Amino acid sequence: MMIMTATENGQHARVLIIGAGPTGCTLALLLAKVGVPVALIEQNAVPQQHPAACILNTRTLEVFREIGVAEKILAACQNPFERWRITWVVSLAGRELGHQAGTEDLETALALSPAVHPVQFPQHKLEPILWQKIEQDSRIDFYRSHQFRHLEQNGDGVNVTVENRTTGETVVLTGAYAVGCDGASSHVRRALNIAMNGPVLQYMMGIYFVADLRRYVEHRKSVLYWVLNRNMLGVLIAHWLPTEWVLFTPYYPPQQSPDQFTPDVCLDLVHRAVGTYDIPDLDVKLVRPWVLSARLSERFQQGRVFLAGDAAHSFPPTGGLGLNTGVQDAHNLAWKLTAALRGRACPELLATYHAERRPVAMANLEHSVRNFENMNELNKLVRLDFNKLKTLQVIQNARIFRALPNAWQRGLVNAVLKLALRRLALLDRDGTRGERVRAQFQALLPGQVAHYRFLGLDLGFAYSLGAVIPEDSPKPVPPDPVMEYLPTTWPGSRLPHLWVHRNATRLSLYDLVEPEALLLLSHPQGQELWRAAVRAVQSDCAMPLLCRSIGRGGTADLVDEDSNWERLSETEATGAVLVRPDGHVAWRCKRAGSMPHQELHAVLLQLGCRCSREAAETPINT
Numbered sequence: 001m002m003i004m005t006a007t008e009n010g011q012h013a014r015v016l017i018i019g020a021g022p023t024g025c026t027l028a029l030l031l032a033k034v035g036v037p038v039a040l041i042e043q044n045a046v047p048q049q050h051p052a053a054c055i056l057n058t059r060t061l062e063v064f065r066e067i068g069v070a071e072k073i074l075a076a077c078q079n080p081f082e083r084w085r086i087t088w089v090v091s092l093a094g095r096e097l098g099h100q101a102g103t104e105d106l107e108t109a110l111a112l113s114p115a116v117h118p119v120q121f122p123q124h125k126l127e128p129i130l131w132q133k134i135e136q137d138s139r140i141d142f143y144r145s146h147q148f149r150h151l152e153q154n155g156d157g158v159n160v161t162v163e164n165r166t167t168g169e170t171v172v173l174t175g176a177y178a179v180g181c182d183g184a185s186s187h188v189r190r191a192l193n194i195a196m197n198g199p200v201l202q203y204m205m206g207i208y209f210v211a212d213l214r215r216y217v218e219h220r221k222s223v224l225y226w227v228l229n230r231n232m233l234g235v236l237i238a239h240w241l242p243t244e245w246v247l248f249t250p251y252y253p254p255q256q257s258p259d260q261f262t263p264d265v266c267l268d269l270v271h272r273a274v275g276t277y278d279i280p281d282l283d284v285k286l287v288r289p290w291v292l293s294a295r296l297s298e299r300f301q302q303g304r305v306f307l308a309g310d311a312a313h314s315f316p317p318t319g320g321l322g323l324n325t326g327v328q329d330a331h332n333l334a335w336k337l338t339a340a341l342r343g344r345a346c347p348e349l350l351a352t353y354h355a356e357r358r359p360v361a362m363a364n365l366e367h368s369v370r371n372f373e374n375m376n377e378l379n380k381l382v383r384l385d386f387n388k389l390k391t392l393q394v395i396q397n398a399r400i401f402r403a404l405p406n407a408w409q410r411g412l413v414n415a416v417l418k419l420a421l422r423r424l425a426l427l428d429r430d431g432t433r434g435e436r437v438r439a440q441f442q443a444l445l446p447g448q449v450a451h452y453r454f455l456g457l458d459l460g461f462a463y464s465l466g467a468v469i470p471e472d473s474p475k476p477v478p479p480d481p482v483m484e485y486l487p488t489t490w491p492g493s494r495l496p497h498l499w500v501h502r503n504a505t506r507l508s509l510y511d512l513v514e515p516e517a518l519l520l521l522s523h524p525q526g527q528e529l530w531r532a533a534v535r536a537v538q539s540d541c542a543m544p545l546l547c548r549s550i551g552r553g554g555t556a557d558l559v560d561e562d563s564n565w566e567r568l569s570e571t572e573a574t575g576a577v578l579v580r581p582d583g584h585v586a587w588r589c590k591r592a593g594s595m596p597h598q599e600l601h602a603v604l605l606q607l608g609c610r611c612s613r614e615a616a617e618t619p620i621n622t
């Protein structure tokens with residue numbers, strides 16, 4: 001065993017990130033962007049090979065824009081607006097049961113965000129882009145093929161022991177903080193002894209295959225094709241139309257298990273979903289089980305160690321929020337870790353990570369579970385109630401049943417499931433009865449829309465506890481807070497996007513947000529007042545503060561020709577909005593009082609900013 005301390009590149013690795021999935025990579029790139037050294041530890045030698053998650057929502061693209069990968073993704077992705085729909089079929093080659101539009105049009109999407117919109121971009125194409133960016137960054141020591149073993153922490157820092165999987169050598173890496181981004185079965189979480197609670201909802205097999213299915217989909221490009229027939233219940237995810245697909249289908253352990261999905265079985269399942277055995281170029285690439293669960297970690301932080309992404313929460317995919325929530329965790333944590341490392345934040349600021357992110361993860365989890373259960377409404381139409389299959393699972397695990405020979409157990413389970421699926425045949429029946437049930441099926445489809453349209457969850461999530469100064473007024477909410485987004489500066493919300501001009505340059509308000517500073521946005525009428533307040537507090541506050549005014553012209557720093565900021569800011573002429581480095585509103589003052597600098601000073605203290613310059617360390621590696 002060899003022990004060494006990670007000081008490659010002449011840097012002390014200040015933040016140790018375990019796991020180079022989407023969450024870990026995003027965090028590493030956000031930290032490196034502001035000069036914080038990172039050691040990124042990943043057990044695998046190559047990125048994810050399975051397409052896995054595919055929906056990247058608008059807020060994720062905004063974060064990816066910050067780390068410089070959004071443009072590449074937007075250039076490489078297939079046109080999302082051409083295929084943004086969900087289709088239900090008996091099989092791809094068979095009868096269509098209905099479809100629903102999945103999202104807004106391009107114009108609506110671009111009105112809400114600076115040059116980005118949601119895309120469908122599979123994880124096995126995303127991760128190589130992130131890894132490449134990481135390899136180009138000298139601030140990041142990338143430990144591929146290194147597996148996390150254990151960690152120790154004290155008041156000064158964290159030691160993480162990792163094993164080089166190629167040589168067997170053990171390395172001890174030191175850092176000021178560590179973040180477990182090591183996925184749903186996180187070893188970091190286990191090392192911290194933090195419980196992760198919640199039920200398993202379903203066991204699924206994900207069969208990744210390549211086949212040109214153009215003739216079945218060209219006329220109805222979709223993201224998902226739900227397949228309901230007597231031989232197959234599952235979903236075909238069109239990761240790359242018309243050739244790259246994943247078929248997800250359930251299995252029922254312990255009598256059914258992943259090892260039964262042999263190449264022949266997988267081929268047969270794909271044929272049943274497509275509805276024909278005539279697929280000459282069919283090639284099954286990879287088969288992976290996935291346990292769909294709804295689990296939330298009790299804590300997202302313990303001392304100097306944090307949990308983010310699937311390590312902290314795991315959702316069923318019915319909502320497409322897993323990867324997206326992890327990216328937002330990283331975004332929330334990055335500026336807080338940076339402020340702490342620079343000596344600009346009190347420990348309380350780091351504690352707000354748990355306070356802010358756990359409720360958002362809980363809301364996303366509840367939404368995903370609601371969708372999962374709501375899907376059952378369609379099955380119930382033909383009396384295939386998944387809740388009844390829960391009884392099967394109880395029987396499967398009963399001692400008396402387990403006492404039967406294995407082959408009998410398996411045979412009985414297979415037979416019950418086969419019988420249950422037969423009910424789906426009604427959906428494809430010719431004649432009046434079939435037509436009636438298909439009409440009922442179609443009538444239920446609008447009730448599934450919130451599953452696929454969730455702009456409110458994407459852009460409208462807000463932090464009510466944490467590094468925000470709450471207001472007594474309730475958050476303004478649109479009629480449907482899941483599907484619709486209402487721009488607001490209510491503290492904790494995402495700063496609304498707005499195009500403004502500086503000289504001849506068009507900027508989004510997002511381009512003004514600095515990764516290491518707080519940004520105070522005022523109107524021209526209040527700009528002198530707020531500039532004076534910022535000058536008065538800045539000498540005492542370690543956190544940099546920028547002050548910008550937005551108005552129609554004249555003395556305004558930023559020109560907003562249509563005076564949209566007057567409405568969007570929800571403040572009066574002398575009011576101001578304080579924005580955090582992650583683009584969320586920390587505080588707003590609707591109308592300046594007589595002592596704005598005192599008010600601002602109190603706000604900074606309450607946010608957890610260190611308000612004495614002497615307390616700040618010398619900045620690291622700037």
Ligand SMILES: Cc1cc2nc3c(=O)[nH]c(=O)nc-3n(C[C@H](O)[C@H](O)[C@H](O)COP(=O)(O)OP(=O)(O)OC[C@H]3O[C@@H](n4cnc5c(N)ncnc54)[C@H](O)[C@@H]3O)c2cc1C
Pocket residue numbers: 018019020021022023024041042043044050051052053054055123146147148149181182183184186187206288289290308309310311317319320321322323326
């Ligand atoms: C088969 C499959 C299909 C999926 N399909 C969908 C989908 O359709 N829609 C959806 O929304 N989500 C889907 N997901 C979930 C989605 O992939 C996750 O939500 C997302 O990847 C979470 O990102 P993450 O970075 O937090 O964790 P992960 O992507 O799990 O990344 C964790 C990283 O940590 C590494 N790691 C783990 N343990 C160690 C260790 N001890 N030492 C060092 N490194 C370690 C892993 O190798 C991995 O690279 C799917 C997942 C799977 C497995």
